[in-house]
Each structure stands twice: as C-alpha cells, then as structure tokens.
Amino acid sequence: MLIHVTRLTQYPVKGFTGADLPRVQLVAGDHFPGDRMFAIENGPSGFDPAAPVHQPKFKFLVLMRMPALARLTGRYDAATNRFTLLQGDREVAAGELTTSEGRKTIEDYLAATLAGELRGPPRILTAPPGFRFMDSQSGYISILNLASLRAIAARAGRTILAPERFRANIITDGLPPWGEFDLIGKTIRIGDVTLRMIKRIDRCAATHVDPVRGIRDLDLVGLLEREFGHHDCGVYAEVVTGGLVSVGDRILA
Numbered sequence: 553m554l555i556h557v558t559r560l561t562q563y564p565v566k567g568f569t570g571a572d573l574p575r576v577q578l579v580a581g582d583h584f585p586g587d588r589m590f591a592i593e594n595g596p597s598g599f600d601p602a603a604p605v606h607q608p609k610f611k612f613l614v615l616m617r618m619p620a621l622a623r624l625t626g627r628y629d630a631a632t633n634r635f636t637l638l639q640g641d642r643e644v645a646a647g648e649l650t651t652s653e654g655r656k657t658i659e660d661y662l663a664a665t666l667a668g669e670l671r672g673p674p675r676i677l678t679a680p681p682g683f684r685f686m687d688s689q690s691g692y693i694s695i696l697n698l699a700s701l702r703a704i705a706a707r708a709g710r711t712i713l714a715p716e717r718f719r720a721n722i723i724t725d726g727l728p729p730w731g732e733f734d735l736i737g738k739t740i741r742i743g744d745v746t747l748r749m750i751k752r753i754d755r756c757a758a759t760h761v762d763p764v765r766g767i768r769d770l771d772l773v774g775l776l777e778r779e780f781g782h783h784d785c786g787v788y789a790e791v792v793t794g795g796l797v798s799v800g801d802r803i804l805a
Contacts, residue, residue: 555726555803557742558698563719565635565649566591566685567614568626570719575798578745578791583684584693584721586630590649591685592662595672604683612685613662615758618669622766637661649676690750691788695732696720700785703729707779708770716763717772718755720786724803730780732787741804744795752784759785 561570597611625638636646645661647654655676705713735749759772
C-alpha cells in the first residue's frame with residue numbers, strides 16, 4: 553500500500569472540536585494553519601501574550617480533566633472569528649473571539665455549564681504571532697498512523713478507535729504499525745513539502761475519552777504501556793520546506 557494522507561484537521565480552539573480541510577498550505581518553520589490559535593484558561597494560567605511561554609495543558613480547559621467538553625461541538629469560522637458551541641444540533645453559545653463581548657459570551661456559558669469543575673474563571677486566550685497552544689514545547693504538526701491505531705483497537709477488543717481521540721493534524725495510512733517511530737530524525741516528502749519527524753507524542757488521559765459521548769470509556773495509556781511497552785502514539789514534525797498538502801497525497805518516506 554502506498555503511504556498517503558487520509559485526513560487533514562485543524563483544532564482552532566484547544567480542547568474543542570476540529571475542522572477537516574481538503575488541503576493546507578504549510579510554511580517552513582511554522583505551525584499547522586489555524587491550529588491551537590485559542591485556549592481557554594481554567595483559572596489564571598500566568599500566560600503573558602507579550603512574552604509567551606509554553607504552559608502545561610492542565611491550566612486550560614482540556615479533555616484530560618473535563619471529559620464533558622466532548623459533548624460540546626465547537627465550530628470556528630476563520631472569516632468572522634466567530635466561535636459557536638452546540639449541544640447536538642442546538643446552538644448554546646456563540647461569539648467573536650476577537651471582541652471582548654464575544655469572548656465573554658463563551659466564557660459565561662462555560663462558567664455556568666462547568667460550575668464545580670473549574671479551578672477559576674474561564675478566560676479565552678489568543679496566541680500571539682509565532683506561538684500556538686500546543687501540548688508540547690517542540691510540537692509543530694502532529695501526525696497519526698492509522699495502522700498503529702488499528703493495532704491499538706485490536707488489543708482493546710474493538711473494531712475501530714476514532715482518530716479524534718488523538719487530535720492529529722495529518723492522518724496517514726500505508727505505514728506498518730508503529731512505523732512512524734522509525735522515521736524519527738528523518739524527513740518525509742509530500743509533493744514539494746518536506747517534514748522532519750521530531751519525536752514521539754506521549755499520550756495522556758485525554759485519549760481515554762470517547763470523543764462523541766464525552767465519557768472515559770478506555771484506559772488507553774494503560775493499554776499502551778501493558779500491550780506495547782510505551783504510552784506513545786503519533787509523532788511531531790516540523791516543516792522544513794513549505795508547500796501545498798492535500799488529502800490523498802502520496803508520502804515518500
């Protein structure tokens with residue numbers, strides 16, 4: 553089987569739903585377009601946009617601490633900067649993230665909905681230029697190998713596991729299970745784009761959460777350690793040479 557791109561996804565607001573894209577323009581040294589541009593503090597985080605420094609994920613609203621977030625669908629419109637929260641098909645809150653009024657609408661809804669689970673007032677943060685609210689200080693673009701996901705599902709006694717559990721930017725198929733780890737330190741090519749594979753992605757309790765039902769239904773980290781001897785799935789990569797990447801593109805490794 554040829555190694556190829558099966559899905560491209562951006563996650564504009566950390567901890568919330570992603571948006572699939574047919575193609576993206578990658579830029580050398582930059583993050584995945586539109587990814588983790590916003591995060592919502594779980595009480596004061598100490599983040600200073602004038603001097604941005606990576607903060608631990610627990611300082612924000614994330615599935616690792618709040619599985620119920622998965623019951624909310626978040627939709628971000630880049631053209632209007634409008635972020636909409638839905639429960640099922642029902643809109644429950646919406647606002648422009650570039651205005652104080654719009655942010656307050658979202659913040660007030662989350663404060664009321666998550667009362668009792670919050671460490672402090674939720675506050676929407678915007679990433680300054682060149683910064684993103686990634687889980688890893690050296691994480692730029694996350695890549696998931698579907699063969700590894702199928703191997704995990706088999707050991708869990710399941711037909712399939714939703715890739716959404718892992719919130720990857722680029723999902724690939726065609727490699728053998730865990731073949732992505734053999735590429736660490738090497739470069740891959742997608743058309744004119746070259747990516748250098750940086751390191752494995754170590755997983756946390758966020759992957760225990762069913763991305764639809766919003767409940768913890770699988771100790772995935774424990775399963776990885778027990779069945780495979782590690783708790784990693786996926787790799788981080790950085791863009792060495794920019795260009796256009798589309799779903800269906802062949803990957804040369």
